[in-house]
Amino acid sequence: MTQLSEPSSEQTDAEALIEQKVAGRVGKTYQQVIREDGDEIPEFMRPSWTDLGDEDIPIDRYTSREFLELEVEHVWRKAWQMVCREEEIPEPGDHIVYEIVNDSFIITRTASGEIKALQNACLHRGRRLRATDGKVPEFRCPFHGWTWELDGEIKRLPCSEWDFKHVDRERFALPEARVGTWGGFVFINMDPDCEPLEDFLAPIPDHFKHTSYEARFKSAHVAQVVSANWKVALEAFIEAYHLPATHPQTAPSIQDYMSQVDLFGKNVNRVLSARGVSSSTLGELEEEDIYESYLAARTFYEERLGENSRDVPREMLEGLPEGMTARKRIVNTIREDLAPRLGLDLTSVPAYQLMDAVQYFVFPNFFPWDSGMTNIYYRFRPNGEDPDSCILEIFYLTPVPEGGPRPKPAPVHWLERDGDWLDAPELGNLSAVVNQDRINMPQVQRGLKALQRTKPGITLASYQESRIRHFHARLMDYIAGRV
Known part of the structure; x- marks a missing residue:
């Protein structure tokens, strides 16, 4: 694996700033991966980042009943x-x-x-x-x-x-x-x-205009009360830094430390993680190994075809032609084999929209993903007046079949408090991933209460966890009445 190169003529000012901030990081950046795809890269996929400093985040924001009361008055009663x-x-x-x-x-x-x-x-x-x-x-x-x-x-x-x-x-x-x-x-x-919704969401409406999300239906909705502050839960899903330790099974076929972090204005941020490439923590992997690892989960079939994924012939999935990368093979499979089964024409949809983790966040608690097929979105809310628990919800949006009636939206499926997400088979492979996050969240809440006796704040990475800093900067804008 090679050291990051000097900024090229293709790189933006934000890319150069990021490289200076993370000097010593090893591996391909997200921009390098999608340039190799050969697709046209729209301007909104370019890096957008500013340095938000390195100060700790006070722990009492996660544990204090008084801080929750401030959030109710100044955030939940003020923000969209x-x-x-x-x-x-x-x-x-x-x-x-x-x-x-x-x-x-x-x-x-x-x-x-x-x-x-x-x-x-x-x-x-x-x-x-x-x-x-x-x-x-x-x-x-x-x-x-x-x-x-x-x-x-x-x-x-x-x-x-x-x-x-x-x-x-x-x-x-x-x-x-x-x-x-x-x-x-x-x-x-x-x-x-309040300001108009479109202004509050910017640049979301512009970034998502390539797909009609009105023409999709809610195909899954799973909810759970989690024994953690709503911000602890939210922040467990806002960065890719935790992937190697919490989700080690993903390392052979998804970026983690090399993911791109973007900050837009005050209310929106994003993380971009390429699939079909291996984690920089594993060194150089053979393309065949990357491909086989991706197929082992069969995520793009199970999450999008559900039970029908069992009908996909194995020979459709096997085989990596000589000289072809794992990422290219997976993209071809999605376009040529999976899309027709879903009644979709994805021949002109770029690779990043077909397979990458393109996750946006809108303050205070909404996570819409961007995908050419099934979309994930999350929502996090306080659980009443309890600062030590919250409501976590995960949804799927699926394209309405062409020429067919709009399916009814899925009802909410409530899981037991802190219970097993494998009890939500409608989420496919994602349920096992959320299960790993679910184990962390209550332990973080308990650990914060122990930690605050000796250390008043949590310490974040400068770049990989900068979306958390961005979120807290906006949170404190509301708390301080600067909105």
Whole structure:
């Protein structure tokens, strides 16, 4: 394996800055890998990075009840957050209940087709109007029968003529959060003076415009309460530095330490990890070994074909022609064999979008992946007022079959608290990977409480964990009222 070369004419200023920061790192960069693919590289795939320093992150941000209270007031009630998919509420009266700490909303489709986020509490005595997702013609409080229209306007108030003469019906509409949509996702914001969703998400809409995510459906949704702060869980998924130790089975066929980290503005960051190449921790591997390692997991079949992957002839997978790299062979298999089985034409889709881990993060808690086929996305939320637990959710988005009806979105599958993710077979090979992360998270939370007696902060890598620094910089912008 060779030392990184001097910056070439193809390299950007950000690439040169990164090479200076990580001087001594050995292996091919992500940019070198995708240049060798021969595909045209769009500008948004180029590195975008700034040095955020090397200061420790205070541990009490993960353990303090008081800090969680600050997050509720200044983050969760101020920032845009993804609540559901539009397809989950296709008809008037369809709704989901979204809760974040003590705030509860009914996300519903009105009679006019508009999406509303209505406060899920009766304006009489405060009872929650809806405890579960579903479909109703109106929102009626089971306690005393106060009833609201789907758009939140008061509809029926028992005894209003003689015992509630003091109530101004015009002022008794259910309070609302602002609603925005992008890519088939629904977002809400409790701050009436918040910036437009499109500005908040930038540059996500531009980076994802090559694929219509509205034309995809939620094919899996798995959730679990984890015994760790929501930031501990989130940060377990935001960097590739942990791959060799936590996921050693991936090393022969995916980059880890050589992954590209990108920081965009204040709300968005990204990591890019090439598949079909080996980890720099393993030295030089033969292409045949890389290819066989990738096939051992059969990830691109199991995650995308499900049970139908068993019908894929073994001879379709075997054999690495002389002179061909493992990455090239895998890309050809996806384009020529897998895509037709899914009813897709992927001949012009670049290699990185077919197989690489292209993972974005949108503050405060949304992880959309970019893929030409099935997409993964994550969401992390506090579990009520408990700083020591959170809700982790993993979803799949799959293209709607051409010419066929839109499949119904998958219902949420709740796993036992801190339980086995192998109990979620709908995630395919990913369930075993998440299982390895699941073991770490509660142990980190417990370790932080022990560590803070002798060391007040956690120490992060300058480059590989800079997405965590980027996240905390924005977190503290909100906490300090700089937003």
